[in-house]
Amino acid sequence: MSSPHTVRWGIMATGWIAESKKNSNPMFCKDLLTDPACRGVSDVRHEIVAAASSTSKDRAQDFLAETIKAPGSPRAYGSYAELVADRDVDIVYVATPHSHHFQNAMLALEAGKNVLCEKAFTVTAAQARRLVAAARARRLFLMEAVWTRYFPLSVKVRELVRQGAVGPVYRVLADNSFANGAGDGERVTFADAHRMVNPDLAGGALLDLGIYSLTWLMQILYHLQPEADREKPVVAAAVNKYPATGVDESTALVLTFPRHKSMGLGTTSLRVATDPDGPFSGGPAIRIQGAKGEIQVQGPAFRPLQYRVVLQGGGGKTEVVDCPIPRDDRAGWGHGMFWEADEAARCLRDGRLESATLPLDESVVIMEVMEEALRQGGVEYPELITTDVFDPQSPLNTGKSS
Numbered sequence: 001m002s003s004p005h006t007v008r009w010g011i012m013a014t015g016w017i018a019e020s021k022k023n024s025n026p027m028f029c030k031d032l033l034t035d036p037a038c039r040g041v042s043d044v045r046h047e048i049v050a051a052a053s054s055t056s057k058d059r060a061q062d063f064l065a066e067t068i069k070a071p072g073s074p075r076a077y078g079s080y081a082e083l084v085a086d087r088d089v090d091i092v093y094v095a096t097p098h099s100h101h102f103q104n105a106m107l108a109l110e111a112g113k114n115v116l117c118e119k120a121f122t123v124t125a126a127q128a129r130r131l132v133a134a135a136r137a138r139r140l141f142l143m144e145a146v147w148t149r150y151f152p153l154s155v156k157v158r159e160l161v162r163q164g165a166v167g168p169v170y171r172v173l174a175d176n177s178f179a180n181g182a183g184d185g186e187r188v189t190f191a192d193a194h195r196m197v198n199p200d201l202a203g204g205a206l207l208d209l210g211i212y213s214l215t216w217l218m219q220i221l222y223h224l225q226p227e228a229d230r231e232k233p234v235v236a237a238a239v240n241k242y243p244a245t246g247v248d249e250s251t252a253l254v255l256t257f258p259r260h261k262s263m264g265l266g267t268t269s270l271r272v273a274t275d276p277d278g279p280f281s282g283g284p285a286i287r288i289q290g291a292k293g294e295i296q297v298q299g300p301a302f303r304p305l306q307y308r309v310v311l312q313g314g315g316g317k318t319e320v321v322d323c324p325i326p327r328d329d330r331a332g333w334g335h336g337m338f339w340e341a342d343e344a345a346r347c348l349r350d351g352r353l354e355s356a357t358l359p360l361d362e363s364v365v366i367m368e369v370m371e372e373a374l375r376q377g378g379v380e381y382p383e384l385i386t387t388d389v390f391d392p393q394s395p396l397n398t399g400k401s402s
């Protein structure tokens with residue numbers, strides 16, 4: 001058996017997603033370090049060779065040594081510029097707030113690094129186009145880190161739809177919402193400076209949570225369209241703004257694909273929960289409705305663990321399929337992000353510059369949809385984070401205010 005292809009990761013930012021805080025689920029870095037054998041993978045493996053904090057080298061050091069206990073001798077940097085200059089880094093994982101993605105990903109691409117960039121890809125569609133053009137011009141790999149697309153559950157559901165298991169699909173309903181309100185109708189529980197609601201960090205429900213509702217709409221209604229008959233959605237959106245900061249606190253999207261006679265309804269909210277009392281308590285988070293029946297997916301939309309196939313006239317014989325996330329011996333290790341990392345690794349190994357599961361042109365269309373929805377809702381973000389002019393000295397890259 002040949003030895004696995006090893007990919008050496010550089011981690012840009014040491015926040016929640018990149019780390020594993022006590023009392024939170026293990027996230028991306030721990031998934032990188034999870035034994036691939038647990039998920040039946042032997043052709044690729046991952047190493048973390050460096051991490052950078054824009055705040056301080058000590059923070060990056062502490063992150064590597066204490067938080068994720070990365071094996072080997074990974075290097076800690078106190079700036080993103082140093083990380084992207086590290087010759088041993090094959091791919092940079094951008095784990096900063098949405099506001100920073102364009103400048104940070106461009107910093108890495110300009111330094112000749114492949115990039116896996118957290119969702120939402122960018123703040124504007126123009127920024128997404130710029131990143132894609134830069135990656136293609138330099139023949140570098142680039143991928144938006146929408147981990148859900150790489151779950152075996154998602155792969156299976158797409159396959160079922162492709163095979164016509166529920167007939168032609170005409171409608172998809174998807175929700176990804178969390179009740180963060182104090183119940184008084186005014187404030188949500190996030191402080192105004194928190195990235196979830198802070199306009200300077202491109203906060204708001206749609207870019208952070210609604211993107212998963214949109215993921216389900218797009219991976220069924222757009223991604224599965226025949227290549228020769230691709231139709232972008234027509235977007236109609238309704239937005240309630242969060243009075244304290246002006247970002248969207250609840251958004252509803254209606255996507256129509258008139259030629260395909262299909263429609264997607266995606267919702268997201270910081271006020272109410274998809275499942276107020278655990279899985280399926282709110283009904284399926286996702287319903288993929290075809291002429292012969294529907295596929296129902298249990299929430300949360302970003303980390304689904306079960307789907308059901310309900311056929312018309314099926315006599316109540318619903319097929320229920322559980323898709324648990326594999327774990328390794330270390331308590332709590334294994335969150336489901338390793339599948340997207342494996343995809344990135346295989347693309348690098350095979351010289352593929354983008355993932356067929358989430359092609360870059362599709363990430364651009366996704367940004368176009370979200371931009372249009374927020375435009376219709378009157379949500380605006382500051383110039384610093386919406387510009388599509390790359391500036392290596394931007395405070396978003398240096399961490400220093402201008």
Ligand SMILES: NC(=O)C1=CN([C@@H]2O[C@H](COP(=O)(O)OP(=O)(O)OC[C@H]3O[C@@H](n4cnc5c(N)ncnc54)[C@H](OP(=O)(O)O)[C@@H]3O)[C@@H](O)[C@H]2O)C=CC1
Nearest residue numbers: 013014015016017052053054055095096097098118119120
């Ligand atoms: N796939 C998933 O399930 C999840 C994805 N995410 C995505 O990951 C990204 C980061 O989210 P999350 O980890 O929760 O964010 P955090 O706020 O916890 O961390 C963001 C990190 O970015 C760096 N940073 C640089 N400049 C700033 C700034 N001005 N303000 C705040 N942080 C800054 C900091 O790291 P440093 O000091 O080291 O530079 C900070 O720790 C987002 O794109 C989010 O959508 C988040 C959660 C789950």
Ligand SMILES: O=C1OC[C@@H](O)[C@H](O)[C@H]1O
Nearest residue numbers: 017119196208209212302
């Ligand atoms: O991507 C995400 O998925 C999980 C959520 O809790 C988080 O806010 C979001 O960033």
